[in-house]
Amino acid sequence: MTTASPASPPATGHLRFERVAKRFGAVTAVAEVSLDLAAGEFFCLLGPSGCGKSTLLRMLAGFEEPSAGRILLDGQDLAGTPPHRRPVNMMFQSYALFPHMSVAGNVAYGLRQAGMPAAERDARVAEMLRLVRMEEYAGRRPDRLSGGQRQRVALARALARRPRVLLLDEPLGALDRSLREATQGELRALQRRLGTTFVVVTHDPAEAMTLADRIGVMEGGRLVQVGRADALYERPASRFVAGLLGDATLIPGTLGAGGAGERRALDTALGRLEGFDAHGAGPEGAPGLLVLRPERLAPRPDGELPGTVLDATYLGDRVMLRVATAAGPVLRAAVPAGGAVPEPGAALRLGYAPEAAALVPEGPVSAGAPA
Amino acid sequence: MHPLARIALALGLAFLYGPILLLVVYSFNESRLVTVWGGFSTRWYAALLADSALVAATTVTLKVALASASLATVLGTLAAFALDRRRLPGRPLLSGLVYAPMVMPEVITGLSLLLLFVGLGIDRGLVTIVIAHATFTLSFVAVVVQARLRSIDRSLLEAAADLGAPPEQVFFTVTLPLIAPAVIAGFLLAFTLSMDDLVIASFVSGPGATTLPMRLYSQVRLGVTPEINAISTLLIAAVSLGVLAASLIAARRGRAAGVPV
Structure with missing residues (x-):
């Protein structure tokens, strides 16, 4: 002993x-x-x-x-x-x-x-x-x-x-x-x-x-x-890990050129979006997912994600917005409480830093994710 | 409770305990005539002590019950412990074999044991009754102990092993204390079953080893006497106490250990 x-x-x-x-x-x-x-x-x-x-x-x-x-x-x-x-x-x-x-x-x-x-x-x-x-x-x-x-x-x-x-x-x-x-x-x-x-x-x-x-x-x-x-x-290797730790909106699309450790493009129904591929999400052309954490999405005039506010829920420390996009996916964005809160029905553009959004492989299982 | 249900319950209880009650009442009868009430008396209880054959039979019965219940408790507990192993091959068959003697007709058990003892050339007497009683009461001990074993939280045994206890220490320091109420209850059950038994004892006993039920039975054939009523009442009291104690111990210790019984 x-x-x-x-x-x-x-x-x-x-x-x-x-x-x-x-x-x-x-x-x-x-x-x-x-x-x-x-x-x-x-x-x-x-x-x-x-x-x-x-x-x-x-x-x-x-x-x-x-x-x-x-x-x-x-x-x-x-x-x-x-x-x-x-x-x-x-x-x-x-x-x-x-x-x-x-x-x-x-x-x-x-x-x-x-x-x-x-x-x-x-x-x-x-x-x-x-x-x-x-x-x-x-x-x-x-x-x-x-x-x-x-x-x-x-x-x-x-x-x-x-x-x-x-x-x-x-x-x-x-x-x-x-x-x-x-x-x-x-x-x-x-x-x-x-x-x-x-x-x-x-x-x-x-x-x-x-x-x-x-x-x-x-x-x-x-x-x-x-x-x-x-x-x-911040850097989940799979959809499973992304969903397990914290809230996230997952946007499906097709991966652009690039590999592990790079910023890559993802062609989605919302247009071409960028994210960070930390672990190798797949080859170019393969299906991928963009992981958008609510607190990393912020209303910005030049935001790449236009939408309409569905509702706003006051949670004390933050306000959770649900924003419908024209192409379908509903985004969740957390904005600080105490500031201006958009009304339901208002048009809004949401933006994010590509480094703060992870790219992960599509698919239900985390196939071959490096341990 | 509905009046009809009350009547049904009263009838049921009367059916179960009426004859016994009658026997107990008549054991306090002053009169020598069994069916005529002659006033309250305890004289027949005093008369019992003077009946040396009856005292001897009682001694034999208690010796047999003590020895056979001890033997059955050890063997039955071991059987229950073995049957509790999840990885035991052929477990359903084995547990069936252990429990079968409970429903086996006593005449068959007695006869087969008699054949065995005769075949092996064992002199019939006290020892053969002890072996025979241990054989048929073992199943009851195994049932009671196994029910308790099954209710023990497995993680308790794993925790003991995890804390450095080798398997035999796990058994003596954790398993045995937790199943102790069932082991004691099983012992009391075996003791009372042995005290009760007439059929099996009759088959395997020999000269000089007459148990109390055997003695009673042979006396009754010559006619029921108030002494018979008195000794029967004592026997009923002993058996009731044994069964009551067994169930109380099982229930009380069960609650203390946090195990539902």
Whole structure:
């Protein structure tokens, strides 16, 4: 067991997935995932249910063995190591607190299994309960705790053995909204302080963006894009990623000349529009999509997108406009609240900076997007 | 409740418990004549203690019940644990085989066990009754324990493994405490079933190993006496207490563990 000093970044907790796949009979749950996590990184696997993110986490914990590929922890292949011998711990979605043990008993469980002397164990339990501010509840049974308290006990229990990697399966999924937001901040601060590698699984894009250093988006068992929240938001590699993180209007068209890393044209029903192709949307002439984020569209006299205001919705911090175009697509544009708001029926031109609009391949799947 | 429903319920309960109630009442009868009420008395209960054959039969019954229920609890729990494995090949067939003795006619079970003991040349007596009772009560323990096992959240067992517990530690520190109420309930059930049994015991017992139901049955053939009523009342009380305790333990511990029962 490694002891991570809060001051210096830990040397352990480096994870590497090499073409990891998992098949259950004819069903492929995870397909060829390759990924590198730095020691001390807060990483988030994001995707809808059934995308393979939980299976990937369970393979890390040792509850499932990969059908193919390798998982390396600090250079060591985890294959064949049963869950109880892996230096990783997991916080379960249901928290999985032992109902027949007190809060302190739950936190001490892993230490007892490790054969830690009683005095040291008691000290560690006290330290962990202090960490999650549950000292006063040490003697309570889990069924006498609120959801947020159970979540904190589960976290303390998973951290007590000082794992090299902490796995969190939908850690905040069972909490209500206001508690979730407060807990996100606490979790983030805790991870920074401990410097342990955290791998979180979530289906909530906002949670992933709040918590993680980097996000890996999964779809249909594949890791379709990995990057920081801003990179995923600004430079999505596929229609799926564009739609998952935030609101967007997608305009279909035919790609013009150019390639990855360039500004390219897209011939659409609204005319020739420009966007930025970060990942290679396809060859010239292939179908593509222009991703227009509402806050990147602004009313401008020389805007390239003429239309008619359908309605305006006041949202406090901004006003959301729906603008119908002559060719059909309805655009959504967010304008700052407090300024002049166009009336429904008014004619309007919307403009955007081509660098702020991503070009992605057409098509329902994110075929061959680079990870 | 509708008046008709009330009457139906009263009739049903009378049908179920009328005879038993009559027996209990007559066990407190002063008169030696079973069908004539001669006033309240507990003299027949006192007379029981003087009947050495009855006391011996009671001792045999309690010994058999304790031993066979313990054996059935261990084996039944192990069977339930094995049947709970999702990756067990042929599980439906195996669980069917474990549960079949519950609906097997007792005469068949008794006869087949008798044939087995005779074939193996085992002297019939206390030990053979214990084995026979463990055989047929094991299924009941397995049913009760398996129902409980199925209701346990799998992630609890995974969490224990994740926290460093090897499989046998997971069983003793998490699984067993969580299924304990069902194991205790199964034991009490097996105990009472063993105490009740006449048919199977009659087949496999030998000289010197007469259980209480066997003793009662042979006495009744010579005529019903107030002593019979008294010992029967005690037997009913013991069985009722056992079943009541079993269901109470299962319900109370179930709530504490947050598992619906």
